[in-house]
Amino acid sequence: MSAILQNCLNGLSIGSIYALIAIGYTMVYGILRLINFAHGDIFMMAGYFMIICMTDCLIPWYISIVLVIAATVLLGVLTEKIAYKPLREAPRMSIMISAIGVSYLLQNLATYLFSALPKAYPSIDFLNKTIKIGNISTSLVTFITPILTVLIVVFLVFLINKTKVGMAMRAVSRDFETSQLMGIKINNVISITFVIGCALAAIGSILYFTPRPSVTPLSGSLPGLKCFVAAVFGGIGSIPGALVGGFLIGVSETFIKAGAYSEFSDAVTFVILIIVLLFKPTGLFGEKTTEKV
Amino acid sequence: MTKTTKTISSCVFALVVAAAIVCVGQFSSPSSMLRTVLQMGAVYALIAVSMNLLNGFTGLFSLGQAGFMTLGAYAYAIFTIPVDARDGVYYLTGVADWLKNFSLPIPVALILAGLVGALCAYLVGIPVLRLKGDYFAIATLGFAEIVRIVMASTPLNRVTNGSMGLTKIPGFKSYYGIFIVAAICIALMVLMLNSTYGRSFKAIRDDEIAAEAMGINLAHHKQLAFVISSFFASIGGALMAMYLNAVSATTFTVAVTYYILLIVVIGGMGSVTGSVLSAFLVIAAKEWWLRPLDQEQFIGGFKIPLLRSGFRMVIFSVILMLVVLFFRRGIMGDHELSWDGIYGFFKKTLPSLFHRKNKTQDPEKEGGANG
Numbered sequence: 001m002s003a004i005l006q007n008c009l010n011g012l013s014i015g016s017i018y019a020l021i022a023i024g025y026t027m028v029y030g031i032l033r034l035i036n037f038a039h040g041d042i043f044m045m046a047g048y049f050m051i052i053c054m055t056d057c058l059i060p061w062y063i064s065i066v067l068v069i070a071a072t073v074l075l076g077v078l079t080e081k082i083a084y085k086p087l088r089e090a091p092r093m094s095i096m097i098s099a100i101g102v103s104y105l106l107q108n109l110a111t112y113l114f115s116a117l118p119k120a121y122p123s124i125d126f127l128n129k130t131i132k133i134g135n136i137s138t139s140l141v142t143f144i145t146p147i148l149t150v151l152i153v154v155f156l157v158f159l160i161n162k163t164k165v166g167m168a169m170r171a172v173s174r175d176f177e178t179s180q181l182m183g184i185k186i187n188n189v190i191s192i193t194f195v196i197g198c199a200l201a202a203i204g205s206i207l208y209f210t211p212r213p214s215v216t217p218l219s220g221s222l223p224g225l226k227c228f229v230a231a232v233f234g235g236i237g238s239i240p241g242a243l244v245g246g247f248l249i250g251v252s253e254t255f256i257k258a259g260a261y262s263e264f265s266d267a268v269t270f271v272i273l274i275i276v277l278l279f280k281p282t283g284l285f286g287e288k289t290t291e292k293v
Numbered sequence: 294m295t296k297t298t299k300t301i302s303s304c305v306f307a308l309v310v311a312a313a314i315v316c317v318g319q320f321s322s323p324s325s326m327l328r329t330v331l332q333m334g335a336v337y338a339l340i341a342v343s344m345n346l347l348n349g350f351t352g353l354f355s356l357g358q359a360g361f362m363t364l365g366a367y368a369y370a371i372f373t374i375p376v377d378a379r380d381g382v383y384y385l386t387g388v389a390d391w392l393k394n395f396s397l398p399i400p401v402a403l404i405l406a407g408l409v410g411a412l413c414a415y416l417v418g419i420p421v422l423r424l425k426g427d428y429f430a431i432a433t434l435g436f437a438e439i440v441r442i443v444m445a446s447t448p449l450n451r452v453t454n455g456s457m458g459l460t461k462i463p464g465f466k467s468y469y470g471i472f473i474v475a476a477i478c479i480a481l482m483v484l485m486l487n488s489t490y491g492r493s494f495k496a497i498r499d500d501e502i503a504a505e506a507m508g509i510n511l512a513h514h515k516q517l518a519f520v521i522s523s524f525f526a527s528i529g530g531a532l533m534a535m536y537l538n539a540v541s542a543t544t545f546t547v548a549v550t551y552y553i554l555l556i557v558v559i560g561g562m563g564s565v566t567g568s569v570l571s572a573f574l575v576i577a578a579k580e581w582w583l584r585p586l587d588q589e590q591f592i593g594g595f596k597i598p599l600l601r602s603g604f605r606m607v608i609f610s611v612i613l614m615l616v617v618l619f620f621r622r623g624i625m626g627d628h629e630l631s632w633d634g635i636y637g638f639f640k641k642t643l644p645s646l647f648h649r650k651n652k653t654q655d656p657e658k659e660g661g662a663n664g
Contacts, residue, residue, distance in 0.1 A: 035427050086618055093354055094621055096427070097558050100551045101617045105610040107548070112603035221547060225438065228431065267442040270435035277428050278420050 002135035007254050013142040015250020016149035020204035021227035022234070022242035023156065024197030030173040030237035031193050033092055037099040038079060040224015041106035042198055046072040046205035047121065047215040048114055054122035061124045069202040076198030077191055085187070103221075110217035118214035127210050145207045152200065153243045160239065165192060173237065222266065226253075229273040235286025244284060299632045318468045326584075328468070330577045335475040336536060338572035340529035341556045342479050342565055347522040348554070349562035349627070350486060352498030353422070353515060354430045358526050358553055359545040360437030361410045365527025366534035366544065367444055369406040370459040371452060372397045378461045382454065389451040399465065403474065403531050410527025411520045413440075418519045422512070437550065445542035458541025462534050471532055478525050483565055485521065494518055498563075555613050559623050567625030574624075579609050 021043055028036045049071045053064035083102045087095040127141040160166035171179040172189045180186050208223065209215060230249045234241025249269055256265040276283065317327050340358065347355050376396050379388045397405065421432045443449065445456040453459065465471065485491055493514050496504040505511050534540040560571030586605040590597045616623065628634060 033427075035431065083614065083618065087621075090621060092426070093562075094617070096354070096430070097554065098614070098617050100554060101610070101614045104548070104551050104555070105607070105614055108603070108606035108610045112601075112607045115603070218548075222438075225434065225547070229435070232428075232431065263446050264442060267439045270439050273435045274421065274432050277424055277432050281424065281428060 003258075005134075006136050006138070007258050008251065009136060009138060010142060011251030011254035012247060013145045013250070014208075014254060015230075015247040016146040016243075017204045017208045017246075018223070018227045018230045018250050019149055019243045019246025020152065020200045020207075021223065022231040022246050023153070023239055024201050025228050025231040026234070026236050026239065026242045027169075027193050027197050029231070031169065031190060032084065032095070034084065034095050034099060035228065036197075037096070037224070038083075038102035038106060039197065039201060040220040040222075040227070041103045041110075042072060042076050042079070042220070043201045043205045043208075043224060044215065044217065044220025045075055045106060045110065046202040047209045047219065048110060048119070049202075050206060050209070051114075051119050051122060051215065054124075055120070061122075061126070065206060068206065069199050072202035072205070073195050073198045076194045076201070080190065080194045085190075107217050107221070114215075114217065116217060118216045120214050121209045121212060124206075124210055139211060141207060141210050148203075148207075149243065149246075152203070153239060156196070156239050165189070169193065226266070226269050229269055232273060232283055233276050235283030238283070238285040241283055241285035302632055314469070314472055326581045330573070330581050332468075332471050332536060333580065334573035334576045335472050336529055336532045337553065337556060337576055338569040339475040339478050339532065340526055340553055341560065341568040341572045342482055343522045343525035343529060344553050345557050345560070345562065345565065345568045346482055346486065346494075346525075347518055348557060349564070349568075350491065350498060351494040351515065351518040352501075353518065354426065355433045355519070355522070356430045356547075356550050356554070357417075357433030357437045357523075359547060359550040360433070360440040361414065361523045361526040362530030362533060362545045362549065363437070363440050363444055363540075363542070364410045364413055365406040365530030366540040367453055367459070368409040368527070369402050369531035370462045370534050370540050372402040372405055373399060373463050374459065374461055375463060382459060382461055383451065385457060386450040386455065392452065399463065399470075399535075403528055406531040407524040407528040410530070411524040414520045414523030415516070418516050422515045422519060434547065434550070437545075437547065441542045441545070456542060458539060458544070459534075460539040462538050462540065464535040464538065471536065474528070474532060478528055479565070479569065482521070482525060486565065490514070490517065495563075555617070559613070559616050561623035561625035561627060563627030564623070564625035564629055566630035567623055567628075570630070571624055578612070579605075583609055 021039065024039050025036060028034055028039070046068055049068045050064060053059045053067050054061060059067065079102055083098045084095055087098055124141075127139070127144075129140045130137055131140055131143060133143075160169060168179070168184045168189050169192070171182065171184055172186060176186065226249060227246070230245035231242050232245070233248060234243065234245030249272070252272070253265045253269060256262065256268055314331060317325075317331060321328055340362065344355070344358050347353050371392065373396060374382055376394055379393065382388075417433075417436055421429065421436065424432055444453050447455055449455065486494070493504070493509045496507065496509055497511060497514060501511060530545065533544075537544070556571050556575050557568055559575060560567030560569070583605040586600055586608055587602050589600050
């Protein structure tokens with residue numbers, strides 16, 4: 001029993017990290033209709049930023065977190081301005097190819113700057129403290145991750161449904177051109193989307209790497225793909241959907257890892273993706289779209 | 294240009310290319326960079342054309358190429374590793390009983406590798422091809438990951454040697470084998486693209502609904518394009534395994550798919566000659582021309598900053614990004630390389646040559662008339 005609870009907690013924890021990154025995917029897709037393949041690599045770069053701050057510059061962790069979030073946001077917005085903005089009028093496939101190119105560039109850049117060898121991730125003592133709840137013992141980070149994520153999602157839903165910026169975002173995701181005619185500054189809205197997405201990726205990266213030993217230039221690519229699966233699962237474009245999708249993927253993965261077929265845990269994630277796409281392509285909470293001739 | 298001159302020029306061109314490859318094969322040392330680049334270029338050209346068939350000609354944006362390459366490479370390796378080398382390769386887990394005394398000649402194994410890929414593509418295609426656009430891309434990407442994970446899994450240890458991968462994969466004795474296979478495969482795809490099937494593919498790419506209205510069976514044609522592209526991608530994977538002599542689950546990652554996609558984009562989506570040209574160019578740039586960037590260089594006593602291991606790939610990916618952003622149509626766009634095209638290109642880019650002649654002639658005429 002306690003093993004099941006333990007797995008549930010671990011699953012929820014990793015799932016909520018997936019959810020944080022999935023929100024980045026889902027928001028960008030909602031507005032630009034772009035699978036931002038570079039998002040996983042931005043998440044990886046955030047891991048390296050943390051190493052630079054804490055290991056190389058010896059900055060205390062609370063300042064480091066702020067710096068990492070700022071640097072990641074800057075990276076994401078720059079990516080958008082340089083690689084996606086010039087292609088706004090181009091066919092959708094071009095912008096997707098550009099995203100793939102950015103991903104390739106970031107991986108190579110990380111290999112060049114930090115070498116392909118794994119770099120030890122700094123440990124934040126406060127987060128790695130072990131706590132006990134009943135029979136379950138776990139590190140603090142595993143425990144606070146789901147809570148933090150749910151709070152962030154509530155805040156985001158509020159932002160999108162109640163504020164002016166959120167209204168602009170919804171308008172842009174519904175109809176690009178009309179919202180432009182209504183006086184919405186599209187470029188600002190897109191930038192804000194990337195700011196939110198990358199800030200969440202940075203938070204996710206800190207929570208993801210803290211219990212793990214090291215970062216490599218490729219450590220963003222598989223989590224990135226899985227988070228995209230989570231976004232599709234929940235229904236792309238929907239933030240609560242990303243949360244639920246992330247939780248489901250995280251919990252199922254943790255249980256499979258605990259079972260006999262642990263090496264297939266990633267494969268199962270992708271099988272889930274294909275099955276979801278086949279039977280409910282819009283995901284659990286996605287909106288239906290019809291194709292116009 | 295008349296048709297005969299074009300045919301003659303094409304024959305001459307083909308002969309020159311063949312002669313160049315033979316020259317390199319005969320007169321260069323086995324370790325020379327040119328040989329490596331040509332061989333790898335041929336393999337990548339084949340895979341790029343197979344991807345272009347799907348992404349550029351049929352408009353199905355697939356990211357599953359690496360998965361089919363893995364399938365082809367493993368199928369080829371499993372069937373061809375010499376019987377007496379098997380115990381050495383599978384030293385940890387032992388080889389499955391049905392494989393123990395079983396080894397096929399290279400050409401048969403190549404075709405078999407292709408068929409394995411094609412069969413998987415057929416089975417995967419039935420559900421996945423119903424998806425549209427990005428969803429199809431992400432589903433094929435997922436499929437490629439599944440293939441990789443399954444190939445490295447323990448239940449298949451006695452067949453695929455698990456995460457250790459397979460080594461001692463035999464290749465063609467002759468240096469020309471890879472070129473011949475790649476050329477035959479690309480020629481087959483070109484024939485296919487020039488047939489009614491190819492025209493149907495292009496119609497589907499340009500407008501699915503209109504194509505359906507014209508009586509093209511969408512499901513059938515998409516399935517066909519997917520299976521054929523996967524067949525040749527698997528053969529490409531097998532050639533790659535042959536070239537590397539080894540294959541493991543980490544040989545063909547998502548990054549390989551991205552890399553091939555970028556080759557296709559640089560060559561131009563929807564141009565076979567573009568893909569072939571860009572495969573050779575990109576490989577040469579990556580493996581050869583940019584190589585000095587990885588070492589520290591000195592001009593006089595001055596050490597050039599930034600140069601160290603890994604810088605080559607940064608510059609390489611920056612170049613790729615520049616092409617993607619500013620030369621979106623790639624080298625060839627969706628045109629093929631043709632003699633008319635070359636003629637037109639020179640006429641357009643070197644107008645000074647043509648104009649100057651006229652200008653120098655004109656004043657003389659005027660002068661003559663006045664005088």
